[in-house]
Amino acid sequence: MRVVILFDSKTSGGATEKLIDSIGLKLAESGASVEKAKCKSNGDYSFVKNFDVVILGAPIYYLMVSSELLGALLQSNLKSCLQHKKIALFLTCGSPELMANILYLPQLKLNLIGSNIIAERIFAPGELSDQSVIAQYVDELKLAYEK
Numbered sequence: 001m002r003v004v005i006l007f008d009s010k011t012s013g014g015a016t017e018k019l020i021d022s023i024g025l026k027l028a029e030s031g032a033s034v035e036k037a038k039c040k041s042n043g044d045y046s047f048v049k050n051f052d053v054v055i056l057g058a059p060i061y062y063l064m065v066s067s068e069l070l071g072a073l074l075q076s077n078l079k080s081c082l083q084h085k086k087i088a089l090f091l092t093c094g095s096p097e098l099m100a101n102i103l104y105l106p107q108l109k110l111n112l113i114g115s116n117i118i119a120e121r122i123f124a125p126g127e128l129s130d131q132s133v134i135a136q137y138v139d140e141l142k143l144a145y146e147k
Helices: 015-029 046-050 067-075 097-103 105-112 131-146
Strands: 002-007 033-038 053-061 086-092 116-123
Touching: 002 015, 002 046, 002 067, 015 033, 015 053, 015 086, 015 131, 053 067, 053 131, 067 105, 086 105, 086 131, 097 105, 097 116, 105 116, 116 131
Parallel strands: 002 033, 002 053, 053 086, 086 116
Antiparallel strands: none
């Protein structure tokens, strides 16, 4: 399984990027080839076609999914490159999970209507370094990929 993690984060080496590294490590331990790339709203995402699974992840800032990831879905060729791909989503935020599922995940999913979303997760601040929660997300992703 070839996986690319496309992410946005305002800080380099912050909590979101550490989470991404943990997800990537868990996937690599199971034999997956994993790469990560930071989103840019006007980037060229043609390289996504070389991967089996695309993980999209970002933090929530000011009640919105981080702007570069949403921008990439709206302004670049990312959405078209995701066609026929298996997609996993995650967001990091301090809001309760119910609120995050109602307000934040739809911001991504509205831009992915018709896509094959195989896993999704809201990571609360206390879960960002919880290896059991990260392993559960990775296991869900792998299981859905194999179906």
